[in-house]
Amino acid sequence: MNDSPSTRRFAVVGNPVKHSRSPAIHEAFGRQTGIPLRYGLLESPLDGFARSVDGFFAQGGWGLNVTVPFKEEAHALCGTGLSERARLAGAVNTLWMQDGGLRGCNTDGVGLLADIARQGIDVAGKRVLLIGAGGAAKGVLFPLLEAGCARLRIVNRSAGRAQGLKDHLDAQLAEHAGKVSAGALDRAEGEWDIVINATSSSLAGEAPAIASARYAPGALAYDMMYGPHPTPFLVQARAAGAGHVADGLGMLVEQAAEAFFIWNGVRPDAGPVLAHLRSRMQGR
Numbered sequence: 423m424n425d426s427p428s429t430r431r432f433a434v435v436g437n438p439v440k441h442s443r444s445p446a447i448h449e450a451f452g453r454q455t456g457i458p459l460r461y462g463l464l465e466s467p468l469d470g471f472a473r474s475v476d477g478f479f480a481q482g483g484w485g486l487n488v489t490v491p492f493k494e495e496a497h498a499l500c501g502t503g504l505s506e507r508a509r510l511a512g513a514v515n516t517l518w519m520q521d522g523g524l525r526g527c528n529t530d531g532v533g534l535l536a537d538i539a540r541q542g543i544d545v546a547g548k549r550v551l552l553i554g555a556g557g558a559a560k561g562v563l564f565p566l567l568e569a570g571c572a573r574l575r576i577v578n579r580s581a582g583r584a585q586g587l588k589d590h591l592d593a594q595l596a597e598h599a600g601k602v603s604a605g606a607l608d609r610a611e612g613e614w615d616i617v618i619n620a621t622s623s624s625l626a627g628e629a630p631a632i633a634s635a636r637y638a639p640g641a642l643a644y645d646m647m648y649g650p651h652p653t654p655f656l657v658q659a660r661a662a663g664a665g666h667v668a669d670g671l672g673m674l675v676e677q678a679a680e681a682f683f684i685w686n687g688v689r690p691d692a693g694p695v696l697a698h699l700r701s702r703m704q705g706r
Contacts, residue, residue: 430457430459431459431482432459433464433483433486435464435475437466437490438465442489445462447695450694450698451678454695472495493513493528496513500517500525505528511528514526514528515677516681518684518685528561531565533675533680534566535569536676547570547571547572548616550615553607553617555587558620562618563576576588577607584606588602607630608631613637617641617644619653622647636663641663642666644667645670650703672696679692
Protein backbone atom coordinates (compact mmCIF):
# COMPACT_ATOMS: atom_id res chain seq x y z
CA MET A 423 0.00 0.00 0.00
CA ASN A 424 1.34 3.42 -0.97
CA ASP A 425 1.31 6.15 1.64
CA SER A 426 -0.35 9.47 0.89
CA PRO A 427 1.78 12.61 1.28
CA SER A 428 0.05 13.28 4.61
CA THR A 429 0.87 9.88 6.10
CA ARG A 430 3.23 10.14 9.07
CA ARG A 431 5.72 7.32 9.49
CA PHE A 432 6.72 5.99 12.91
CA ALA A 433 8.45 2.88 14.23
CA VAL A 434 9.79 1.17 17.32
CA VAL A 435 13.53 0.55 17.25
CA GLY A 436 15.17 -2.15 19.34
CA ASN A 437 16.64 -5.63 19.26
CA PRO A 438 14.48 -7.68 19.19
CA VAL A 439 11.24 -5.93 18.23
CA LYS A 440 9.19 -8.55 16.39
CA HIS A 441 6.84 -9.15 19.33
CA SER A 442 6.23 -5.44 20.03
CA ARG A 443 2.63 -4.31 20.48
CA SER A 444 3.54 -0.70 19.63
CA PRO A 445 2.31 -0.87 16.00
CA ALA A 446 -1.17 -1.99 17.07
CA ILE A 447 -1.32 0.68 19.80
CA HIS A 448 -0.24 3.62 17.64
CA GLU A 449 -2.32 2.59 14.64
CA ALA A 450 -5.35 2.47 16.98
CA PHE A 451 -4.47 5.97 18.23
CA GLY A 452 -4.22 7.14 14.63
CA ARG A 453 -7.69 5.82 13.80
CA GLN A 454 -9.09 7.33 16.99
CA THR A 455 -7.67 10.81 16.29
CA GLY A 456 -8.00 10.80 12.51
CA ILE A 457 -4.25 11.17 11.97
CA PRO A 458 -2.99 9.10 9.00
CA LEU A 459 0.09 7.16 10.00
CA ARG A 460 2.08 4.02 9.39
CA TYR A 461 3.95 2.40 12.28
CA GLY A 462 6.61 -0.22 11.68
CA LEU A 463 9.24 -2.37 13.36
CA LEU A 464 12.90 -1.36 13.07
CA GLU A 465 15.25 -4.04 14.37
CA SER A 466 18.64 -2.39 14.70
CA PRO A 467 21.97 -4.24 14.81
CA LEU A 468 23.39 -4.05 18.31
CA ASP A 469 26.37 -2.09 16.99
CA GLY A 470 24.37 0.05 14.56
CA PHE A 471 21.78 1.98 16.57
CA ALA A 472 22.94 5.46 15.51
CA ARG A 473 22.95 4.41 11.83
CA SER A 474 19.43 2.99 12.17
CA VAL A 475 18.13 6.22 13.72
CA ASP A 476 19.88 8.43 11.16
CA GLY A 477 18.54 6.34 8.28
CA PHE A 478 14.97 6.41 9.57
CA PHE A 479 14.83 10.18 9.87
CA ALA A 480 16.78 10.75 6.63
CA GLN A 481 13.99 8.85 4.85
CA GLY A 482 11.31 11.13 6.25
CA GLY A 483 10.45 9.31 9.47
CA TRP A 484 8.36 11.32 11.94
CA GLY A 485 9.12 9.64 15.29
CA LEU A 486 10.70 6.60 16.93
CA ASN A 487 9.96 4.69 20.09
CA VAL A 488 13.10 3.14 21.61
CA THR A 489 13.10 -0.19 23.42
CA VAL A 490 15.74 -2.55 24.81
CA PRO A 491 18.67 -2.41 24.68
CA PHE A 492 19.02 1.11 23.27
CA LYS A 493 17.36 3.53 25.74
CA GLU A 494 20.65 4.69 27.27
CA GLU A 495 22.36 4.90 23.88
CA ALA A 496 19.45 7.02 22.63
CA HIS A 497 20.04 9.35 25.57
CA ALA A 498 23.68 9.81 24.57
CA LEU A 499 22.75 10.28 20.90
CA CYS A 500 20.47 13.25 21.66
CA GLY A 501 23.23 15.37 23.18
CA THR A 502 21.65 18.67 24.22
CA GLY A 503 18.27 17.77 22.69
CA LEU A 504 16.94 16.09 25.83
CA SER A 505 13.71 16.90 27.64
CA GLU A 506 13.96 17.40 31.39
CA ARG A 507 12.41 13.96 31.94
CA ALA A 508 15.01 12.32 29.73
CA ARG A 509 17.89 14.25 31.25
CA LEU A 510 16.95 13.18 34.75
CA ALA A 511 16.26 9.57 33.76
CA GLY A 512 19.45 9.07 31.78
CA ALA A 513 17.38 7.07 29.29
CA VAL A 514 15.24 7.91 26.23
CA ASN A 515 12.29 6.00 24.80
CA THR A 516 10.88 8.64 22.41
CA LEU A 517 12.76 10.33 19.55
CA TRP A 518 11.83 12.96 16.98
CA MET A 519 13.44 15.70 14.87
CA GLN A 520 12.91 19.37 15.67
CA ASP A 521 14.62 22.40 14.16
CA GLY A 522 17.10 20.12 12.43
CA GLY A 523 18.19 18.35 15.61
CA LEU A 524 17.38 15.07 17.31
CA ARG A 525 15.14 15.37 20.37
CA GLY A 526 14.54 12.78 23.08
CA CYS A 527 12.08 12.25 25.92
CA ASN A 528 11.24 9.52 28.40
CA THR A 529 7.53 8.75 28.78
CA ASP A 530 7.84 5.65 30.98
CA GLY A 531 7.22 7.50 34.24
CA VAL A 532 4.15 9.29 32.87
CA GLY A 533 2.82 5.94 31.69
CA LEU A 534 3.42 4.23 35.03
CA LEU A 535 1.79 7.00 37.08
CA ALA A 536 -1.23 7.13 34.78
CA ASP A 537 -1.76 3.39 35.10
CA ILE A 538 -1.30 3.40 38.87
CA ALA A 539 -3.94 6.13 39.02
CA ARG A 540 -6.17 3.85 36.92
CA GLN A 541 -5.94 1.35 39.80
CA GLY A 542 -7.43 4.03 42.07
CA ILE A 543 -4.15 4.60 43.94
CA ASP A 544 -2.43 7.94 44.59
CA VAL A 545 1.37 7.78 44.86
CA ALA A 546 1.51 10.85 47.11
CA GLY A 547 2.48 9.92 50.66
CA LYS A 548 3.13 6.27 49.79
CA ARG A 549 6.16 4.14 50.67
CA VAL A 550 7.51 2.70 47.42
CA LEU A 551 9.84 -0.24 46.82
CA LEU A 552 11.40 -0.18 43.33
CA ILE A 553 12.96 -3.47 42.23
CA GLY A 554 15.63 -3.05 39.55
CA ALA A 555 18.19 -0.43 38.58
CA GLY A 556 18.24 -0.60 34.77
CA GLY A 557 16.70 1.62 32.12
CA ALA A 558 13.11 0.82 33.16
CA ALA A 559 13.79 1.85 36.76
CA LYS A 560 15.61 5.00 35.66
CA GLY A 561 12.60 6.11 33.65
CA VAL A 562 10.20 6.02 36.60
CA LEU A 563 12.39 7.03 39.56
CA PHE A 564 12.08 10.81 39.23
CA PRO A 565 8.36 10.86 38.33
CA LEU A 566 7.61 8.76 41.43
CA LEU A 567 9.47 11.24 43.60
CA GLU A 568 7.89 14.25 41.94
CA ALA A 569 4.46 12.67 42.48
CA GLY A 570 5.12 12.97 46.20
CA CYS A 571 5.95 9.48 47.45
CA ALA A 572 7.01 9.57 51.09
CA ARG A 573 9.87 7.12 50.78
CA LEU A 574 11.51 5.21 47.94
CA ARG A 575 13.89 2.27 48.25
CA ILE A 576 15.75 0.87 45.23
CA VAL A 577 16.83 -2.78 45.43
CA ASN A 578 18.67 -4.75 42.79
CA ARG A 579 20.50 -8.04 42.36
CA SER A 580 23.64 -5.91 42.17
CA ALA A 581 23.63 -3.58 45.16
CA GLY A 582 26.25 -1.46 43.40
CA ARG A 583 23.89 -0.67 40.52
CA ALA A 584 21.13 0.26 42.96
CA GLN A 585 23.52 2.58 44.78
CA GLY A 586 24.65 4.02 41.44
CA LEU A 587 21.06 4.95 40.65
CA LYS A 588 20.72 6.64 44.05
CA ASP A 589 24.00 8.49 43.44
CA HIS A 590 22.59 9.72 40.11
CA LEU A 591 19.51 10.95 41.94
CA ASP A 592 21.56 12.69 44.61
CA ALA A 593 23.47 14.55 41.90
CA GLN A 594 20.38 15.55 39.93
CA LEU A 595 17.73 16.25 42.58
CA ALA A 596 19.43 16.67 45.93
CA GLU A 597 16.18 17.85 47.53
CA HIS A 598 14.80 14.29 47.23
CA ALA A 599 17.93 12.50 48.41
CA GLY A 600 16.67 12.04 51.96
CA LYS A 601 13.67 10.04 50.74
CA VAL A 602 15.72 7.49 48.81
CA SER A 603 17.77 4.49 49.91
CA ALA A 604 19.36 1.62 48.00
CA GLY A 605 20.59 -1.92 48.52
CA ALA A 606 20.60 -5.53 47.38
CA LEU A 607 17.45 -7.62 46.83
CA ASP A 608 17.80 -9.22 50.25
CA ARG A 609 17.71 -5.74 51.83
CA ALA A 610 14.12 -4.97 50.83
CA GLU A 611 12.98 -5.01 54.45
CA GLY A 612 10.21 -2.72 55.54
CA GLU A 613 6.49 -2.33 54.94
CA TRP A 614 5.55 -0.96 51.51
CA ASP A 615 2.42 0.59 50.04
CA ILE A 616 3.56 0.13 46.42
CA VAL A 617 6.06 -2.47 45.17
CA ILE A 618 7.14 -2.10 41.53
CA ASN A 619 9.04 -4.79 39.65
CA ALA A 620 11.13 -2.99 37.02
CA THR A 621 13.20 -6.09 36.20
CA SER A 622 12.60 -8.63 33.44
CA SER A 623 12.54 -11.55 35.90
CA SER A 624 8.98 -12.46 34.92
CA LEU A 625 10.09 -13.10 31.34
CA ALA A 626 12.34 -15.85 32.72
CA GLY A 627 9.46 -17.30 34.73
CA GLU A 628 10.93 -16.08 38.02
CA ALA A 629 10.02 -13.67 40.80
CA PRO A 630 12.61 -11.38 42.42
CA ALA A 631 13.95 -12.63 45.76
CA ILE A 632 12.49 -9.99 48.08
CA ALA A 633 11.37 -12.23 50.95
CA SER A 634 12.22 -9.54 53.51
CA ALA A 635 9.68 -7.07 52.07
CA ARG A 636 6.22 -6.76 53.64
CA TYR A 637 3.06 -5.48 51.97
CA ALA A 638 1.05 -2.89 53.87
CA PRO A 639 -2.74 -3.41 54.06
CA GLY A 640 -4.22 -2.67 50.63
CA ALA A 641 -0.76 -2.42 49.01
CA LEU A 642 -0.28 -2.46 45.25
CA ALA A 643 2.15 -4.84 43.52
CA TYR A 644 2.96 -3.64 40.00
CA ASP A 645 4.93 -5.62 37.42
CA MET A 646 6.17 -3.73 34.34
CA MET A 647 6.03 -7.04 32.46
CA TYR A 648 2.68 -8.41 31.28
CA GLY A 649 1.08 -11.45 29.74
CA PRO A 650 -2.21 -13.37 29.43
CA HIS A 651 -1.73 -14.76 32.94
CA PRO A 652 -0.47 -13.23 36.21
CA THR A 653 3.32 -12.93 36.17
CA PRO A 654 5.45 -14.85 38.70
CA PHE A 655 6.01 -11.60 40.61
CA LEU A 656 2.27 -10.92 40.88
CA VAL A 657 1.60 -14.51 42.01
CA GLN A 658 4.31 -14.05 44.66
CA ALA A 659 2.83 -10.72 45.71
CA ARG A 660 -0.68 -12.10 46.14
CA ALA A 661 0.67 -14.89 48.32
CA ALA A 662 2.63 -12.35 50.38
CA GLY A 663 -0.43 -10.22 51.10
CA ALA A 664 -0.65 -7.57 48.35
CA GLY A 665 -4.16 -6.13 48.24
CA HIS A 666 -3.99 -5.13 44.56
CA VAL A 667 -1.91 -6.43 41.65
CA ALA A 668 -1.42 -5.01 38.16
CA ASP A 669 0.77 -5.85 35.20
CA GLY A 670 2.47 -3.40 32.83
CA LEU A 671 0.15 -3.50 29.83
CA GLY A 672 -1.55 -0.30 30.97
CA MET A 673 1.83 1.40 31.42
CA LEU A 674 2.76 0.36 27.87
CA VAL A 675 -0.38 1.94 26.42
CA GLU A 676 -0.14 5.08 28.58
CA GLN A 677 3.53 5.76 27.75
CA ALA A 678 2.63 5.29 24.07
CA ALA A 679 -0.19 7.82 24.43
CA GLU A 680 2.28 10.36 25.82
CA ALA A 681 4.69 9.73 22.93
CA PHE A 682 1.80 10.11 20.46
CA PHE A 683 0.97 13.47 22.07
CA ILE A 684 4.60 14.65 21.83
CA TRP A 685 4.74 13.75 18.13
CA ASN A 686 1.29 14.84 17.01
CA GLY A 687 0.03 17.43 19.51
CA VAL A 688 -3.13 15.40 20.14
CA ARG A 689 -3.68 13.29 23.26
CA PRO A 690 -5.44 9.99 22.49
CA ASP A 691 -7.74 8.13 24.88
CA ALA A 692 -5.72 5.16 26.15
CA GLY A 693 -8.66 3.41 27.83
CA PRO A 694 -10.38 1.83 24.80
CA VAL A 695 -7.05 0.77 23.28
CA LEU A 696 -5.98 -0.88 26.53
CA ALA A 697 -9.31 -2.69 26.85
CA HIS A 698 -9.03 -4.01 23.29
CA LEU A 699 -5.45 -5.20 23.79
CA ARG A 700 -6.33 -6.87 27.08
CA SER A 701 -9.24 -8.68 25.46
CA ARG A 702 -7.11 -9.89 22.55
CA MET A 703 -4.25 -10.97 24.83
CA GLN A 704 -6.62 -13.06 26.92
CA GLY A 705 -8.20 -14.61 23.83
CA ARG A 706 -11.64 -13.09 24.29
